[in-house]
Amino acid sequence: MxxxxxxxxxxxxxxxxxxxxxxxxxxxxxxxxxxxxxxxxxxxxxxxxxxxxxxxxxxxxxxxxxxxxxxxxxxxxxxxxxxxxxxxxxxxxxxxxxxxxxxxxxxxxxxxxxxxxxxxxxxxxxxxxxxxxxxxxxxxxxxxxxxxxxxxLKTRRCADLADAILFTTTPALFDRDERPAYDAVERKVRLARYGTDCYGYCMLAAGQADLVIEAGLQSYDIVALVPIVEGAGGVVTTWTGGAPTDGGRIVASGDPALHEQVLRELAICQA
The missing domain is CATH 3.30.540.10 (Fructose-1,6-Bisphosphatase, subunit A, domain 1)
Known part of the structure; x- marks a missing residue:
């Protein structure tokens, strides 16, 4: 076997x-x-x-x-x-x-x-x-x-959104219900960068960034990245904390404490 x-x-x-x-x-x-x-x-x-x-x-x-x-x-x-x-x-x-x-x-x-x-x-x-x-x-x-x-590869410690570097491929990923939640998180981070696609997750795993938030993903967009991020010490889930395997709304964090903070922020904005 x-x-x-x-x-x-x-x-x-x-x-x-x-x-x-x-x-x-x-x-x-x-x-x-x-x-x-x-x-x-x-x-x-x-x-x-x-x-x-x-x-x-x-x-x-x-x-x-x-x-x-x-x-x-x-x-x-x-x-x-x-x-x-x-x-x-x-x-x-x-x-x-x-x-x-x-x-x-x-x-x-x-x-x-x-x-x-x-x-x-x-x-x-x-x-x-x-x-x-x-x-x-x-x-x-x-x-x-x-x-x-x-x-x-090893993620870095970053427990506070105010210290975080955030990646997303483009804010255009988010629909009218998702965009306010994303924007609320982006307003609280130190730096946001666009255009990264899969590279953002790898920079998170390498300890160069702290957070990736995306939406509308398919399984083939995320499955390969999960073992990389998790193996480096990070966390990958859906916006509601579920398994990311099927894609959809995805958040990846280098620090588990930051991840919990982001999930709470996303939940508040979507309530």
Missing amino acids: QKEQDYVPFIHRLADAAGAAALAGFRTSIHVDDKGLAGAAPDDVRRYDPVTEADRGAERAMRALIEETFPDHGIVGEEYGRHQQDAEHVWVLDPIDGTRSFIAGVPLWGTLIGLMHNGRPALGMMAQPYIGERFFGDGESAGYRGPHGEGT
Whole structure:
């Protein structure tokens, strides 16, 4: 019986394959299709949902490796859907998380590779092939590999919103009911930065930031990041403190005390 740590070499193989496919299209004149939600309001971020052949090619490369190596494993991917999703082991893939950054030439995108075991996130990696960084974790520990070598990821202590650095991809993620709650938290932090996608969670795990708040996420946007953040000492839940596996409204904190404070703030604003 294989343990989750036995899959670490394989997850690096998946990252290698996805990275080669993604980099072939980065900072090129690659064609962009729009999967956006028809009829969405002008201020709804879902009205424009770009996808490229780099997204599709990276996911195809990972799926082919998984199907060849572990044919009894399930797969959930952003571009090609679900396969054997009730299996004991299920790979959850977002080939390019942050496609908007990708098509704009900004290297704040990454390949997300998560492994679920019996319905819980057991192993995760965020790989940024252009910069050459990989962040990975198993829920108990988390590590980094990049241009400056290898190291351990550890969140930092920050128990008060007034001292916190907050990330979100864009305030446009939040609908009319969610935005006041997010704004209330942002007004209380020391610094807020936008445009981070998956990178924000990895900076939280690395102790560079304290809080990520987002909404409208899918499972493939968050499953890979949970073992990284938790392995570094952080917390990831929904806005109501539930399991984050299915996505939705997500909050991640480096300090458990800060997390409780943020959950209370979000609950007050939504009451």
